[in-house]
Amino acid sequence: MRTVVVTGGTDGIGKGLALHYLRQGARVVAVGSTPAKGASFLAEAASQNATFLRADLTSIAATKELLATIRRTCASLDTLVLCAQRYRLFGPRTTTREGFEHSFALAYLSRHILSHGLRDLMTPAPRPVIMNVGTPGVPLGRIHWDDLQLTRRYNGTRATLQSFRANDLLGVAFGELYGGEIRYVGYNPGVVSTGMPTHLPAPLRAAVRATFPLVATSVAKAVMPMTTLLEDPPAEAFSAYFTKRRLSLGGAAFDRDEAMRLHHLTQRLIDAGAPTLPSRP
Numbered sequence: 001m002r003t004v005v006v007t008g009g010t011d012g013i014g015k016g017l018a019l020h021y022l023r024q025g026a027r028v029v030a031v032g033s034t035p036a037k038g039a040s041f042l043a044e045a046a047s048q049n050a051t052f053l054r055a056d057l058t059s060i061a062a063t064k065e066l067l068a069t070i071r072r073t074c075a076s077l078d079t080l081v082l083c084a085q086r087y088r089l090f091g092p093r094t095t096t097r098e099g100f101e102h103s104f105a106l107a108y109l110s111r112h113i114l115s116h117g118l119r120d121l122m123t124p125a126p127r128p129v130i131m132n133v134g135t136p137g138v139p140l141g142r143i144h145w146d147d148l149q150l151t152r153r154y155n156g157t158r159a160t161l162q163s164f165r166a167n168d169l170l171g172v173a174f175g176e177l178y179g180g181e182i183r184y185v186g187y188n189p190g191v192v193s194t195g196m197p198t199h200l201p202a203p204l205r206a207a208v209r210a211t212f213p214l215v216a217t218s219v220a221k222a223v224m225p226m227t228t229l230l231e232d233p234p235a236e237a238f239s240a241y242f243t244k245r246r247l248s249l250g251g252a253a254f255d256r257d258e259a260m261r262l263h264h265l266t267q268r269l270i271d272a273g274a275p276t277l278p279s280r281p
């Protein structure tokens with residue numbers, strides 16, 4: 001039986017994909033931080049093939065615990081979809097349990113840990129695929145190499161955009177490191193009507209919700225091209241899409257050297273378990 005893990009699988013796009021794969025007869029593990037959302041996902045799924053795992057993916061330790069649980073309970077893994085996200089576009093800089101900037105930790109570090117940490121569980125699957133759902137193809141934001149945790153020039157939009165660009169590079173590095181043994185797809189779903197505005201400040205929340213009927217796709221529609229891609233990803237180790245349009249990997253967002261630089265830096269941060277590295281001897 002096919003096994004699918006979806007982070008952020010209890011809401012929005014992730015939940016749409018999780019329910020789709022349950023209908024297809026797959027075993028689905030949905031990950032989220034709120035038990036009530038997990039319970040409501042299980043009630044809606046009404047399937048013995050559905051599992052909810054609670055994890056706060058802002059934390060490296062919690063992400064590693066999740067890894068261990070998945071490894072203990074799943075003999076192999078076919079499909080990993082990375083959707084967990086909580087935008088903090090406004091307000092003061094916040095840090096996680098281990099001291100990382102919130103967006104860096106949740107939207108990027110957890111995806112790095114899960115992508116690399118589940119790799120050996122996926123390799124034996126017939127057509128393993130990872131989809132990292134973010135905003136490839138949007139030419140905004142950059143990696144702040146001199147201040148990855150944005151301690152000096154924080155604003156929420158800058159932090160969010162940095163985490164998106166880091167995920168573009170995560171896909172490039174994954175493809176470079178492992179070739180096509182697992183297909184890695186960076187995916188931008190466009191504007192999709194989800195609960196995402198719930199966590200925006202009140203005036204913006206109302207404004208975004210008001211525009212959704214005009215510009216946003218429904219979750220049911222948004223997941224259709226995603227499932228097509230997940231069934232038949234391109235042969236290349238890494239590919240990137242904006243809805244159905246395949247993106248060129250020629251731009252700076254997908255620079256190989258920057259990808260490998262970020263990969264090695266991230267590995268060292270994860271090993272240190274803290275946002276600053278011990279100075280090399």
Ligand SMILES: NC(=O)c1ccc[n+]([C@@H]2O[C@H](COP(=O)([O-])OP(=O)(O)OC[C@H]3O[C@@H](n4cnc5c(N)ncnc54)[C@H](OP(=O)(O)O)[C@@H]3O)[C@@H](O)[C@H]2O)c1
Pocket residue numbers: 007008009010011012013014031032033034035037038055056057058082083084085086106133134135188189190191192193194195196
């Ligand atoms: N919606 C759009 O228009 C749009 C556009 C471009 C890209 N995207 C990307 O698509 C993906 C899904 O977005 P969405 O709109 O479907 O989001 P959403 O409806 O807000 O759902 C987010 C999911 O992430 C989980 N989550 C949030 N914080 C978490 C944490 N600390 N630990 C574990 N899980 C956590 C949530 O569960 P809990 O609340 O229980 O934690 C929920 O299941 C994101 O990566 C987003 O960047 C969305």
